[in-house]
Amino acid sequence: MKIILLGAPGAGKGSVAAPLTTKYNIPHISTGDIFRQNIREQTELGIRAKAYMDRGELVPDEVTMSIVGDRLSKPDAVSGFVFDGFPRTIAQADALEGLADIDAVINLEVPFEILMRRLTGRRTCTACGNITHIDWQADNNCVKCGGGLYQRDDDNEATVNSRLTEYNNKTKPLIDYYQGKGKLVSINGNQTVSEVYAELERIICQISR
Numbered sequence: 001m002k003i004i005l006l007g008a009p010g011a012g013k014g015s016v017a018a019p020l021t022t023k024y025n026i027p028h029i030s031t032g033d034i035f036r037q038n039i040r041e042q043t044e045l046g047i048r049a050k051a052y053m054d055r056g057e058l059v060p061d062e063v064t065m066s067i068v069g070d071r072l073s074k075p076d077a078v079s080g081f082v083f084d085g086f087p088r089t090i091a092q093a094d095a096l097e098g099l100a101d102i103d104a105v106i107n108l109e110v111p112f113e114i115l116m117r118r119l120t121g122r123r124t125c126t127a128c129g130n131i132t133h134i135d136w137q138a139d140n141n142c143v144k145c146g147g148g149l150y151q152r153d154d155d156n157e158a159t160v161n162s163r164l165t166e167y168n169n170k171t172k173p174l175i176d177y178y179q180g181k182g183k184l185v186s187i188n189g190n191q192t193v194s195e196v197y198a199e200l201e202r203i204i205c206q207i208s209r
Helices: 013-024 031-040 044-054 061-072 090-097 112-120 157-171 173-180 193-208
Strands: 002-006 028-030 081-084 104-109 122-125 131-133 184-188
Touching (some): 002 173, 013 081, 013 193, 028 031, 028 061, 031 044, 031 061, 044 061, 157 173, 173 184
Parallel strands (some): 002 081, 002 104, 104 184
Antiparallel strands (some): 122 131
16 A cells, blocks of 8 residues: 655644554655654755755755655565655656555645644654654653653744745645546544544545455
């Protein structure tokens, strides 16, 4: 099963991808996670990516496609995968056509004001990397390990606004792109994770018939 989860930053793609990949034993491929790993390791790619991400801009297609092609060549991606945060542009979608035959594109729809609240309220643990939200926290300590929490540079209000604007300008056209190919299914992303996942499962069952 080869699936793309489409949706703005904060739409909840990662939250529903985790149980999906566990059930079907396929990798969850997030270009954002790959970039952040490179940033932590201070690789050349990470340094280049961070400059764009801190400004709320998309990482250039040529950089993104090089890591995607490499990731799809790994043995665990042969039987399928779930893309999270990729593709983000029509150019990337066209390039992906030559790498994989996508079964379905699931679009998570969430109102702008909800996305702003979700993203600007996110906090990351300095010790274990766990991501939480100020709405769920009684204090500024990680519930998993007790480490301190911080707000990522790309989660402040100005950068989030820029990211959402960038999404609307460059990524949202993918909805029309995949709709034209008959592969797009849109669902309400402003629900609980379990409710969104239940809808995903229904869609996958229909595709698999």
